[in-house]
Amino acid sequence: MKIRHLVESQQLDVETIFALFKKADELRVSTEKSLEGKILATLFYEPSTRTRLSFESAMLKLGGNVIGTENAKEFSSAAKGESLQDSIRTVASYADIIVQRHFEKGSAQIAASVSSVPVINAGDGAGQHPTQALLDLYTIWREIGSLDNITVVMVGDLKYGRTVRSLCYLLGKFQDIKIIFIAPEFLSVKNDLKDYLKKHSILFEEQADLNKYLPQADIVYMTRIQKERMSDTEYENAKEAYTITEDNLSLLKDKSRLLHPLPHVEEIKLSVKTEQTDNRVAYFRQVENGLYVRMALLSYLLE
Amino acid sequence: MKIRHLVESQQLDVETIFALFKKADELRVSTEKSLEGKILATLFYEPSTRTRLSFESAMLKLGGNVIGTENAKEFSSAAKGESLQDSIRTVASYADIIVQRHFEKGSAQIAASVSSVPVINAGDGAGQHPTQALLDLYTIWREIGSLDNITVVMVGDLKYGRTVRSLCYLLGKFQDIKIIFIAPEFLSVKNDLKDYLKKHSILFEEQADLNKYLPQADIVYMTRIQKERMSDTEYENAKEAYTITEDNLSLLKDKSRLLHPLPHVEEIKLSVKTEQTDNRVAYFRQVENGLYVRMALLSYLLE
Amino acid sequence: MKIRHLVESQQLDVETIFALFKKADELRVSTEKSLEGKILATLFYEPSTRTRLSFESAMLKLGGNVIGTENAKEFSSAAKGESLQDSIRTVASYADIIVQRHFEKGSAQIAASVSSVPVINAGDGAGQHPTQALLDLYTIWREIGSLDNITVVMVGDLKYGRTVRSLCYLLGKFQDIKIIFIAPEFLSVKNDLKDYLKKHSILFEEQADLNKYLPQADIVYMTRIQKERMSDTEYENAKEAYTITEDNLSLLKDKSRLLHPLPHVEEIKLSVKTEQTDNRVAYFRQVENGLYVRMALLSYLLE
Numbered sequence: 001m002k003i004r005h006l007v008e009s010q011q012l013d014v015e016t017i018f019a020l021f022k023k024a025d026e027l028r029v030s031t032e033k034s035l036e037g038k039i040l041a042t043l044f045y046e047p048s049t050r051t052r053l054s055f056e057s058a059m060l061k062l063g064g065n066v067i068g069t070e071n072a073k074e075f076s077s078a079a080k081g082e083s084l085q086d087s088i089r090t091v092a093s094y095a096d097i098i099v100q101r102h103f104e105k106g107s108a109q110i111a112a113s114v115s116s117v118p119v120i121n122a123g124d125g126a127g128q129h130p131t132q133a134l135l136d137l138y139t140i141w142r143e144i145g146s147l148d149n150i151t152v153v154m155v156g157d158l159k160y161g162r163t164v165r166s167l168c169y170l171l172g173k174f175q176d177i178k179i180i181f182i183a184p185e186f187l188s189v190k191n192d193l194k195d196y197l198k199k200h201s202i203l204f205e206e207q208a209d210l211n212k213y214l215p216q217a218d219i220v221y222m223t224r225i226q227k228e229r230m231s232d233t234e235y236e237n238a239k240e241a242y243t244i245t246e247d248n249l250s251l252l253k254d255k256s257r258l259l260h261p262l263p264h265v266e267e268i269k270l271s272v273k274t275e276q277t278d279n280r281v282a283y284f285r286q287v288e289n290g291l292y293v294r295m296a297l298l299s300y301l302l303e
Numbered sequence: 304m305k306i307r308h309l310v311e312s313q314q315l316d317v318e319t320i321f322a323l324f325k326k327a328d329e330l331r332v333s334t335e336k337s338l339e340g341k342i343l344a345t346l347f348y349e350p351s352t353r354t355r356l357s358f359e360s361a362m363l364k365l366g367g368n369v370i371g372t373e374n375a376k377e378f379s380s381a382a383k384g385e386s387l388q389d390s391i392r393t394v395a396s397y398a399d400i401i402v403q404r405h406f407e408k409g410s411a412q413i414a415a416s417v418s419s420v421p422v423i424n425a426g427d428g429a430g431q432h433p434t435q436a437l438l439d440l441y442t443i444w445r446e447i448g449s450l451d452n453i454t455v456v457m458v459g460d461l462k463y464g465r466t467v468r469s470l471c472y473l474l475g476k477f478q479d480i481k482i483i484f485i486a487p488e489f490l491s492v493k494n495d496l497k498d499y500l501k502k503h504s505i506l507f508e509e510q511a512d513l514n515k516y517l518p519q520a521d522i523v524y525m526t527r528i529q530k531e532r533m534s535d536t537e538y539e540n541a542k543e544a545y546t547i548t549e550d551n552l553s554l555l556k557d558k559s560r561l562l563h564p565l566p567h568v569e570e571i572k573l574s575v576k577t578e579q580t581d582n583r584v585a586y587f588r589q590v591e592n593g594l595y596v597r598m599a600l601l602s603y604l605l606e
Numbered sequence: 607m608k609i610r611h612l613v614e615s616q617q618l619d620v621e622t623i624f625a626l627f628k629k630a631d632e633l634r635v636s637t638e639k640s641l642e643g644k645i646l647a648t649l650f651y652e653p654s655t656r657t658r659l660s661f662e663s664a665m666l667k668l669g670g671n672v673i674g675t676e677n678a679k680e681f682s683s684a685a686k687g688e689s690l691q692d693s694i695r696t697v698a699s700y701a702d703i704i705v706q707r708h709f710e711k712g713s714a715q716i717a718a719s720v721s722s723v724p725v726i727n728a729g730d731g732a733g734q735h736p737t738q739a740l741l742d743l744y745t746i747w748r749e750i751g752s753l754d755n756i757t758v759v760m761v762g763d764l765k766y767g768r769t770v771r772s773l774c775y776l777l778g779k780f781q782d783i784k785i786i787f788i789a790p791e792f793l794s795v796k797n798d799l800k801d802y803l804k805k806h807s808i809l810f811e812e813q814a815d816l817n818k819y820l821p822q823a824d825i826v827y828m829t830r831i832q833k834e835r836m837s838d839t840e841y842e843n844a845k846e847a848y849t850i851t852e853d854n855l856s857l858l859k860d861k862s863r864l865l866h867p868l869p870h871v872e873e874i875k876l877s878v879k880t881e882q883t884d885n886r887v888a889y890f891r892q893v894e895n896g897l898y899v900r901m902a903l904l905s906y907l908l909e
Contacts, residue, residue: 031643037334039363041356050683050696053673057645057700060671065363067356069373070675077353080527082566085575090353090565093591094360114575224686262696263688272691272720288699340637342666344659368666370659372676380656383830385869388878393656393868396894397663417878 005112005119006297009130009166014173016300021138023296024289033063038302041095042068043087044122045078045102050262050287051122051132055099058294067095073103085114092116097302100124118301126160131297132261133166135290140219142289143257143282149176153213155242156223156267158189163261164223168193172200179204180213184238187225210242214251220244222260222267245269249280257282308415308422309600312433312469317476319603324441326599327592336366341605344398345371346390347425348381348405353565353590354425354435358402361597370398376406388417395419400605403427421604429465434600435564436469438593443522445592446560446585452479456516458545459526459570461492466564467526471496475503482507483516487541490528513545517554523547525563525570548572552583560585611718611725612903615736615772620779622906627744629902630895639669644908647701648674649693650728651684651708656868656893657728657738661705664900673701679709691720698722703908706730724907732768737903738867739772741896746825748895749863749888755782759819761848762829762873764795769867770829774799778806785810786819790844793831816848820857826850828866828873851875855886863888 003011012020040059042052047070056066072078077087084102088111091098100111101122108121108128123129141147152171158164158181171177179202181189188206197204207213214220225238244258249270252258260268260283275281306314315323343362345355350373359369375381380390387405391414394401403414404425411424411431426432444450455474461467461484474480482505484492491509500507510516517523528541547561552573555561563571563586578584609617618626646665648658653676662672678684683693690708694717697704706717707728714727714734729735747753758777764770764787777783785808787795794812803810813819820826831844850864855876858864866874866889881887 037364039360047677047680047685048683049675049678049693053647053675053697053700056673060645060673061643066673067359067363067369069352069356070677071350071373072352074350077351077566079350080566081530081568086566087352089587090590091356093587094356094594227687263683263686263692265687284695284699287696291700340667342663370662370666370672372655372659374653374676375655377653380654380869382653383869384833384871389869390655392890393893394659396890397659397897 004301005115006130006301007108007112007119007121008128009133009169012130012134012170017134017137017170017173020134020293020296020300021141023299024138024292027292027295027299034299035059035062035064035302038064038096039094040064040066040068040298041091041098042066043072043091043098043100044068044070045072045100046123047071048101048123051101054290055120055122055294058291058298061291062295062298064298084110088115088119097298120297120301123162127162128166129162130166131290131294132163133170134297135286135293136163136167136221136259136261137170138293139259139282139286139289140257143285144218144255147174150218151178151180151216152219152221153180153182153210153217154221154223155182155210157187157225157229158183158223159187160226160229161223164189164221165193167221168197172197172202177202180217181206182208182210182213182242184241186234187238211248211251214248215253217252218256220252220256220258222258222264224263224265224267239266243267243269246271246274249274249278252280254280256280259283259286262287307604308418309433309604310411310415310422310424311431312436312472315433315437315473320437320440320473320476323437323596323599323603324444326602327441327595330595330598330602337602338362338365338367338605341367341399342397343367343369343371343601344394344401345369346375346394346401346403347371347373348375348403349426350374351404351426354404357593358425358597361594361601364594365598365601367601387413391418391422400601423600423604426465429463431469432465433469434593434597435466436473437600438589438596439466439470439524439562439564440473441596442562442585442589442592443560446588447521447558450477453521454481454483454519455522455524456483456485456520457524457526458485458513460490460528460532461486461526462490463529463532464526467492467524468496470524471500475500475505480505483520484509485511485513485516485545487544489537490541514551514554517551518556520555520559522559523555523561525561525567527566527568527570542569546570546572549574549577552577552581555583557583559583562586562589565590610907611721612736612907613714613718613725613727614734615739615775618736618740618776623740623743623776623779626740626899626902626906627747629905630744630898633898633901633905640905641665641668641670641908644670644702645700646670646672646674646904647697647704648672649678649697649704649706650674650676651678651706652729653677654707654729657707660896661728661900664897664904667897668901668904670904690716694721694725703904726903726907729768732766734772735768736772737896737900738769739776740903741892741899742769742773742827742865742867743776744899745865745888745892745895746863749891750824750861753780756824757784757786757822758825758827759786759788759816759823760827760829761788761816763793763831763835764789764829765793766832766835767829770795770827771799773827774803778803778808783808786823787812788814788816788819788848790847792840793844817854817857820854821859823858823862825862826858826864828864828870830869830871830873845872849873849875852877852880855880855884858886860886862886865889865892868893
């Protein structure tokens with residue numbers, strides 16, 4: 001069944017996922033302008049230049065146009081006490097599709113419930129970021145050649161990081177996946193996510209020794225320790241607990257890939273040269289893949 | 304006589320108003336791209352996502368393009384001491400038309416006086432907001448079927464609210480209008496506006512009992528109490544002085560309409576469901592009408 | 607040799623400069639849409655509405671599209687500790703060309719060194735602003751008819767002003783130029799720039815009496831005293847040290863021209879009427895020239 005809004009990654013079934021990936025592959029080389037005359041509104045209550053520009057570029061490449069605000073929290077009528085519902089109903093009068101980033105979990109669902117046009121969740125607080133998960137999965141598929149029978153090592157902030165959460169929900173739809181979670185203890189993966197994985201027969205382990213598991217990984221999914229979510233002491237202890245260096249990168253198999261939702265800070269200690277020449281470092285290809293996945297998604301929701 | 308800039312609603316004569324409304328009606332269903340190659344600059348010294356996105360969407364739908372800033376106060380050379388005149392003359396080199404929102408009354412006139420391209424006032428402090436008045440009037444015309452011989456109940460902040468002011472100036476151009484003003488005493492309508500209405504033979508009364516006058520109204524025009532313009536105590540006393548609830552909405556005739564320039568806060572206490580299903584609630588249709596009126600105005604000024 | 611990025615004005619040789627000027631002249635009257643399907647990203651870590659809107663308008667007029675942020679410092683991942691290199695590599699995935707304004711000298715070179723698409727420096731702290739120099743030079747060429755054998759009086763903040771620096775580098779490429787520097791002592795031109803001029807056989811003098819040299823000038827290039835770079839006392843002493851008034855404007859030859867990179871504050875004391883009617887006042891034509899020069903540059907770098 002075709003979805004109308006993309007609020008959380010669980011909504012996507014395997015058939016839709018592969019349809020989107022096939023479309024993304026086509027759009028890499030296409031010059032189709034199928035969204036001419038359509039308008040995308042980007043409503044960012046929390047700034048994210050990377051995600052916003054990715055969606056805006058995707059829309060423009062398909063021939064559409066863009067309106068938006070990068071500072072909805074301060075500049076929109078939210079500052080005057082307007083409800084999110086009213087803001088969405090207003091913007092839905094001006095645009096054919098809305099991409100929303102919001103600081104509160106659940107706000108994407110609220111937006112979708114009143115909008116007369118499709119809403120894409122581009123991050124809702126500690127909630128989800130489904131297009132990030134989709135581009136992560138698309139990158140795994142393109143780089144590894146399969147989404148079944150792979151081992152994914154997830155590292156860093158597994159508690160607050162919404163990209164880990166959204167990606168796990170998607171991985172749960174495939175076969176013979178094994179996930180190895182590696183995090184500082186106070187940032188370990190939450191129980192509800194573990195329950196989800198059990199229910200979907202995904203093998204997972206929680207481990208502490210990154211270097212021991214790097215040789216087994218098909219995918220290493222690094223994430224940033226989010227300074228803004230913890231005390232300074234916690235951050236100082238956690239920020240370099242697990243890092244990728246020139247040394248331990250060499251533990252990865254040639255066919256394995258290092259992914260990261262970006263931005264990265266101290267957890268990646270590779271030189272620009274290694275990033276540019278070592279084929280295992282895939283996170284800038286991952287960024288570019290995001291563009292094609294978002295083009296595919298905009299096409300799908302506006303068709 | 305064709306106007307070049309739209310600074311205040313009084314500039315518009317009845318003939319021009321109806322020409323704009325006719326054009327707006329056409330543009331609801333048209334796909335004309337008559338502004339291809341034209342550039343709109345939105346210069347917002349005071350943020351307003353609603354108004355800015357409405358103008359930008361209008362321009363894009365007509366095939367034009369948009370440049371702009373949502374934070375001109377902080378980001379433009381105004382912060383370095385540049386005069387508004389110089390800023391406007393600069394932007395007029397880049398664009399074919401300018402939409403300006405400014406925090407100071409009179410600034411739209413200053414901009415218009417030096418600009419080599421048309422300027423539209425999108426709000427100048429306690430001054431005017433003529434396109435809001437125009438979309439209000441267009442909504443009344445579409446919903447009621449006439450602009451003569453109607454009773455308008457205006458409620459809320461009648462002192463500081465520039466939309467009430469701009470709308471009254473427009474209503475002054477029609478026949479057999481009756482306005483009933485209902486406001487907390489310290490927010491009652493100013494004398495200069497009353498003088499204008501007298502001069503233009505518009506009947507008006509100042510009343511206190513909202514529910515008594517709802518059954519007489521063809522249009523109820525609610526406005527927000529603007530917290531940012533008064534003390535906390537004043538706001539607490541005023542904010543719920545006059546509200547529309549499910550109960551008193553039922554006092555309205557079936558053919559009457561509830562309008563609001565939005566955003567609304569405590570003065571409207573209707574459920575989302577009532578807003579979506581009760582045909583008397585017209586403020587989201589009003590928002591959409593704003594898009595078509597602004598398309599018509601951009602076409603008119605750039606023809 | 608064709609340049610790929612424009613980081614500093616010295617990169618431009620005389621042949622390229624004249625090719626750009628010829629193209630700019632053509633684009634004044636052309637409606638070519640040669641950049642259709644191309645995307646410009648404007649990344650402004652320091653706000654500048656004038657420069658940003660000029661580039662954006664230039665891109666749109668050539669049929670291209672624009673994405674960007676006017677507040678990259680606060681809104682991009684820079685706030686989360688991401689390196690400039692990573693930000694640039696990300697944005698280069700979304701766009702065909704990047705225009706960057708940054709608060710740190712040298713950052714344009716860093717951006718260019720990692721970007722997979724052309725980068726234009728739109729100001730890097732106390733570094734350079736090469737398109738400003740290019741539009742200054744283009745204005746001199748159009749207004750005076752030649753770039754050789756001219757006398758330029760440069761006035762104001764010659765120490766911190768990066769436009770003076772970038773323009774001197776360009777003037778160094780032409781014949782029989784004479785520059786007269788006039789500045790408060792603590793804002794006089796730096797030694798490295800003097801050394802550059804000597805090396806390129808450009809005559810220059812440092813003088814104190816503005817009115818004495820106005821009659822000799824072909825070009826008077828005024829600049830703003832930058833309050834944000836000095837103490838309040840220094841600013842108070844410097845701000846009106848050298849001004850252009852209705853009186854001393856009359857000392858200029860009829861064929862001479864008054865230029866200013868704008869914004870101007872106290873150093874220009876002319877009425878709006880004089881600015882609009884005295885042909886010697888060229889700084890708003892200079893603004894418009896900036897649009898055509900940037901169109902030419904975008905075309906050149908994206909060809």
